Amino acid sequence: MLWYQIFSDGIEYEARAGKPFVPPNITIKEVWEAVPKHLFKKSLAKSLFYIARHLLITYLFYAFAQNIDLIVSSVGGTPLARQVLKVVCWAAYWSFQGFAFAGIWCIGHDAGHGALSDYGIINDIIGLALHAAVLTPYHAWRFTHRAHHKATQSLERDETFMPFTRSDFKLPNGKVAVRMDYTEILEETPAFTLFRLFVRQFFGFQLYLLHNRKGNRRYPPYTSHYRPSSQLFKPSERPAIILSNISLLVMYTLISMYVKRYGWGNAMKYYFMPWFFQHNWMVMFTYLQHSDPTIPYYRKNEWTFVRGALATVDRPVFGWAGRLLLYNIATDHLAHHFFSTIPFYNLPEVTKAIKPVLGEYYNYDSTGVIAALWRSFTQCVFIEDEGDILFYKNRYGEAITDIDEKVKSKSTGKVDGAGQEEMIVE
Numbered sequence: 001m002l003w004y005q006i007f008s009d010g011i012e013y014e015a016r017a018g019k020p021f022v023p024p025n026i027t028i029k030e031v032w033e034a035v036p037k038h039l040f041k042k043s044l045a046k047s048l049f050y051i052a053r054h055l056l057i058t059y060l061f062y063a064f065a066q067n068i069d070l071i072v073s074s075v076g077g078t079p080l081a082r083q084v085l086k087v088v089c090w091a092a093y094w095s096f097q098g099f100a101f102a103g104i105w106c107i108g109h110d111a112g113h114g115a116l117s118d119y120g121i122i123n124d125i126i127g128l129a130l131h132a133a134v135l136t137p138y139h140a141w142r143f144t145h146r147a148h149h150k151a152t153q154s155l156e157r158d159e160t161f162m163p164f165t166r167s168d169f170k171l172p173n174g175k176v177a178v179r180m181d182y183t184e185i186l187e188e189t190p191a192f193t194l195f196r197l198f199v200r201q202f203f204g205f206q207l208y209l210l211h212n213r214k215g216n217r218r219y220p221p222y223t224s225h226y227r228p229s230s231q232l233f234k235p236s237e238r239p240a241i242i243l244s245n246i247s248l249l250v251m252y253t254l255i256s257m258y259v260k261r262y263g264w265g266n267a268m269k270y271y272f273m274p275w276f277f278q279h280n281w282m283v284m285f286t287y288l289q290h291s292d293p294t295i296p297y298y299r300k301n302e303w304t305f306v307r308g309a310l311a312t313v314d315r316p317v318f319g320w321a322g323r324l325l326l327y328n329i330a331t332d333h334l335a336h337h338f339f340s341t342i343p344f345y346n347l348p349e350v351t352k353a354i355k356p357v358l359g360e361y362y363n364y365d366s367t368g369v370i371a372a373l374w375r376s377f378t379q380c381v382f383i384e385d386e387g388d389i390l391f392y393k394n395r396y397g398e399a400i401t402d403i404d405e406k407v408k409s410k411s412t413g414k415v416d417g418a419g420q421e422e423m424i425v426e
Helices: 003-007 011-016 028-033 044-066 068-075 079-112 120-133 138-150 179-186 190-211 235-262 264-290 305-310 319-326 333-338 344-361 369-379 413-417 421-425
Strands: none
Touching: 028 305, 028 333, 028 344, 044 068, 044 079, 044 120, 044 264, 068 079, 079 120, 079 138, 079 264, 079 319, 120 138, 120 235, 138 235, 190 264, 190 369, 235 264, 264 319, 264 369, 305 333, 333 344
């Protein structure tokens, strides 16, 4: 990709945009049979190798940060030039260490799916430790994330990034509304849009955990991942929620010990600033996995497990760095939604195997990730209150694509998927 193309729509996105959407009727059986059985095998030794390698990379970033003053002083130049270099070095550390923290979260994500080892207790020990290290309640997240996989893009049952509707904004009926009606309610300055994006990127995940921000509205307001009695969880899951909270208390204790010894300044620049950047990267790739003007939402009459899994976009998020540090979570996410227990190191081969079966329903987008984020954030504003297959509309009430009205969809995925859904997503 040439440098100027990072701000342009990818050719794959342009091919989908404006094309009438025909709902897929691919079956789970067809997808399942395309994947070689050896790709389902898990290797604890290989998983531990990747964890050790990643922790080493994380430590090397930390070692770099500890020597920034030495690096800057050895370069020479004017005081202003040294100060600029120092700012650049710290920004680079926060950004790349944020990537490393996001990678820790991604490995914990795979543990939550049981994809690191054949032994559930080992998966949970690894996941609990890694997620606690980046202040994520492992079991609480695991339970709601599992629900997301079981009901991806279902407007009734999905768990995250739930869209606003026309009625949420109190917009007039779409049959009579004109452009000015949308402008009066939805238009905002670019500066305010950037502010909203900043808040969502850096604080959105913690707000979701704290009070279900952008989660499914079937739960009461301020439903929290930290409360064992929350309606997010079954009574049988409450002990695991308590265990997650204990793991976080242990991490908070370790951080407080560090602060007492080295001060808040060091804790902020070495840990908390990368932690904030981690959230930026995490929200970026999780949001873009399913939020796109060309990707549909389904209501219960049209939703199937397969259609939900196919409502996913694979993206080359930051190229080789994304593959190295994020463990294919963005590049092969569609395959992951079909086979969540397959280890991340086998997902590229799974993608290759299922693409011929999926055909035009394999969604890939080479749009630069910053451009894709801005496009989705500004174009994915609301959906309609009525209809069973829905696409995002922008702040002028316009959709990039819509369902082909000539198509009378016949859901076959529910029949074939009913017996295998649990096997795939558990």
